[in-house]
Amino acid sequence: MTARTLYDKLWDAHLVEQFDDGAALIYIDRHIAHEVTTPQAFEGLKLAGRGLWRRAATVAVSDHNVPTRDIHHISDPVAKVQLETLARNCREHRITHFDIGDVRQGIVHVTGPEQGWSLPGMTIVCGDSHTATNGALGALAFGIGTSEVEHVMATQTLVLRKAKNMLIEVSGTLRPGVSAKDLILAIIGRIGTAGATGHTMEYAGEAISRLSMEERMTVCNMSIEAGGRAGLVAVDDKTIAYVEGRPGAPKGEEWTQAVAAWRELHSDPGAHFDTVVRLDASEIEPQVTWGTSPEMVLPISGRVPDPAAETDEVRRTGIAGALKYMGLTPGTPLAEIPIDKVFIGSCTNSRIEDLRAAAAVVKGKRLAANVTLAMVVPGSGLVKRQAEAEGLDRVFLDAGFEWREPGCSMCLGMNPDQLLPGERCASTSNRNFEGRQGHGGRTHLVSPAMAAAAGIAGHFVDVQKV
Amino acid sequence: MEAFTRLTGLVAPIDRPNVDTDAIIPKQFLKSIKRSGFGPNLFDEWRYLDKGEPDKANEGRPLNPDFILNQPRYQGAQILLARDNFGCGSSREHAPWAIYDYGFRAVIAPSFADIFYGNSAKNGLLLVTLSAEIVERLFNDTRATPGYALTIDLGAQTVTTPAGEIFQFDYAAGLKHRMLNGLDDIGMTLQKADAIRAYEAKRKQSAPWLFAET
Numbered sequence: 001m002t003a004r005t006l007y008d009k010l011w012d013a014h015l016v017e018q019f020d021d022g023a024a025l026i027y028i029d030r031h032i033a034h035e036v037t038t039p040q041a042f043e044g045l046k047l048a049g050r051g052l053w054r055r056a057a058t059v060a061v062s063d064h065n066v067p068t069r070d071i072h073h074i075s076d077p078v079a080k081v082q083l084e085t086l087a088r089n090c091r092e093h094r095i096t097h098f099d100i101g102d103v104r105q106g107i108v109h110v111t112g113p114e115q116g117w118s119l120p121g122m123t124i125v126c127g128d129s130h131t132a133t134n135g136a137l138g139a140l141a142f143g144i145g146t147s148e149v150e151h152v153m154a155t156q157t158l159v160l161r162k163a164k165n166m167l168i169e170v171s172g173t174l175r176p177g178v179s180a181k182d183l184i185l186a187i188i189g190r191i192g193t194a195g196a197t198g199h200t201m202e203y204a205g206e207a208i209s210r211l212s213m214e215e216r217m218t219v220c221n222m223s224i225e226a227g228g229r230a231g232l233v234a235v236d237d238k239t240i241a242y243v244e245g246r247p248g249a250p251k252g253e254e255w256t257q258a259v260a261a262w263r264e265l266h267s268d269p270g271a272h273f274d275t276v277v278r279l280d281a282s283e284i285e286p287q288v289t290w291g292t293s294p295e296m297v298l299p300i301s302g303r304v305p306d307p308a309a310e311t312d313e314v315r316r317t318g319i320a321g322a323l324k325y326m327g328l329t330p331g332t333p334l335a336e337i338p339i340d341k342v343f344i345g346s347c348t349n350s351r352i353e354d355l356r357a358a359a360a361v362v363k364g365k366r367l368a369a370n371v372t373l374a375m376v377v378p379g380s381g382l383v384k385r386q387a388e389a390e391g392l393d394r395v396f397l398d399a400g401f402e403w404r405e406p407g408c409s410m411c412l413g414m415n416p417d418q419l420l421p422g423e424r425c426a427s428t429s430n431r432n433f434e435g436r437q438g439h440g441g442r443t444h445l446v447s448p449a450m451a452a453a454a455g456i457a458g459h460f461v462d463v464q465k466v
Numbered sequence: 467m468e469a470f471t472r473l474t475g476l477v478a479p480i481d482r483p484n485v486d487t488d489a490i491i492p493k494q495f496l497k498s499i500k501r502s503g504f505g506p507n508l509f510d511e512w513r514y515l516d517k518g519e520p521d522k523a524n525e526g527r528p529l530n531p532d533f534i535l536n537q538p539r540y541q542g543a544q545i546l547l548a549r550d551n552f553g554c555g556s557s558r559e560h561a562p563w564a565i566y567d568y569g570f571r572a573v574i575a576p577s578f579a580d581i582f583y584g585n586s587a588k589n590g591l592l593l594v595t596l597s598a599e600i601v602e603r604l605f606n607d608t609r610a611t612p613g614y615a616l617t618i619d620l621g622a623q624t625v626t627t628p629a630g631e632i633f634q635f636d637y638a639a640g641l642k643h644r645m646l647n648g649l650d651d652i653g654m655t656l657q658k659a660d661a662i663r664a665y666e667a668k669r670k671q672s673a674p675w676l677f678a679e680t
Binding site: 016017019020021022023025027029036037039040043048050053054056057058059064065076077078079081082085096117119121122127128129131143144145146147148150151154155156157159161163193194197198224227229248250254255257258261293314315317318321412413414431433434435436439 | 488494
């Protein structure tokens with residue numbers, strides 16, 4: 001048998017029918033719904049008189065619009081209607097739904113793995129581009145649009161074209177203070193935001209093997225910021241240990257059977273990759289984005305780039321436009337950029353290990369006087385409960401940070417957590433697009449430890465030296 | 467969905483790479499539970515000088531005079547000319563909904579983000595990929611020629627300039643069939659219901675845990 005990549009194996013196992021034009025009908029094991037990208041899909045089903053193909057395959061959680069201060073007070077009537085619409089649709093179709101107030105509620109990509117909704121070997125979709133997070137479990141997980149959400153609910157399949165195989169091989173070990181977030185930002189900086197377009201990315205190598213499951217989720221999460229619709233990590237002992245005992249994990253005889261199947265979820269030696277990128281983890285420094293695209297990123301020791309030094313005209317205009325929006329001057333050391341706010345959270349960096357890393361930096365210190373708000377938003381109610389059991393909430397509160405309720409929050413500011421025009425934020429989220437965190441807001445993407453350190457110093461700082 | 471066959475339309479250029487879906491339709495408008503009505507808020511942050519809100523009337527809002535789509539010569543444009551990696555970022559289908567609702571029927575660029583590409587095809591918005599060199603020429607010609615219009619023929623997979631120059635583009639056969647006929651994807655897939663059931667029956671034997679109750 002020919003050597004296959006992990007992606008090839010997952011694709012083959014879900015192939016219902018191959019079409020002549022290169023597209024294929026692919027079976028979807030799990031669909032996770034949230035309130036923003038599903039109402040039109042449920043409405044479409046109703047208008048066409050269609051039901052759900054397999055009810056138990058779909059599960060739901062409210063996250064994007066959820067308030068993080070007083071969870072029972074939704075000030076925005078439009079957001080309230082959207083949240084209520086998800087709850088109503090789930091009731092009508094008898095879909096399991098973790099609503100506001102349920103301790104299991106959280107950001108969809110935190111809740112999925114946490115609950116065992118996401119399992120190795122599955123195809124997992126959600127109307128959200130950061131669904132790739134679940135690929136850390138050795139599952140083929142990717143974001144879809146609302147028409148595809150409707151298609152999955154009605155048919156349990158999608159019509160897809162197979163992507164190319166891309167291998168990101170990371171040798172060596174990350175240095176202390178350098179995190180999975182820095183690794184994925186460095187990868188995006190290397191290949192660009194369209195570097196993996198048309199590809200499924202598999203992350204492999206010594207550095208990836210050494211990562212914890214949560215760190216692998218951070219890496220896979222931002223595959224889309226490199227243009228890749230899905231990111232994967234092969235199953236190993238860590239994967240199996242992570243899944244065991246979760247509410248949705250198989251039990252008894254089925255567990256043994258499942259583990260045997262999951263052990264095959266790795267690329268075969270000699271499997272063909274269309275594109276290969278190699279990095280040495282030990283060379284990576286803590287990263288900070290300086291522009292309005294995640295590829296606009298540099299090590300903390302760097303300086304704001306000068307558009308005049310760029311020869312390509314489209315790129316030069318892009319850099320100049322980004323610096324204007326960001327209010328930055330070429331040549332400024334990144335470590336001298338002062339910040340106004342800190343956001344620790346999002347589906348990229350809101351899990352317990354992220355909060356521990358940030359708390360370790362914050363412990364016994366105080367927020368800098370120029371920082372007007374620093375907020376910590378746990379990824380789920382269960383993460384919040386765990387953090388409180390470890391006393392992390394006290395560490396943050398004592399330092400002047402706010403300790404909030406779980407949700408997507410200021411990653412995209414659909415709820416009231418938003419930047420004001422001109423405000424500069426050290427953020428552990430995934431996108432630094434114009435206006436992403438609030439109209440006119442300026443986002444710098446960093447790791448949880450770097451965000452915490454910036455909050456204490458009042459400007460970016462190399463956390464390796466803190 | 468509306469079928470797309472052939473279109474001759476005014477071209478509007480948006481000259482920046484990596485135009486993301488947050489720029490195409492900012493998040494506050496994603497709170498809508500409808501599919502329509504996003505056109506007035508397409509490119510909201512670039513198009514207006516104030517901040518748009520879903521429950522705010524758009525008539526009378528201050529327009530940004532520097533934004534290209536606000537220029538009188540591009541009013542009524544049906545073809546958007548763009549740069550690399552157009553539509554990157556989130557999976558929101560509100561992005562093609564907004565572009566379509568505004569009045570565009572096609573976007574021409576050297577490359578598109580994957581999810582945006584799929585979402586557009588499902589809503590009758592034709593995405594045409596041409597080489598960076600050709601796109602560069604089209605940018606120059608569009609700027610130099612008020613009223614510059616292109617003809618896109620999906621059947622022939624061609625873009626024709628006013629001077630009669632013809633550029634071929636690639637388009638997958640299955641997608642093309644759906645676009646040309648305005649077909650409903652779900653209806654077509656449900657014709658494969660037996661194959662889906664057969665797959666499920668087999669899979670239940672080999673991986674029963676995938677069919678657990680939730």
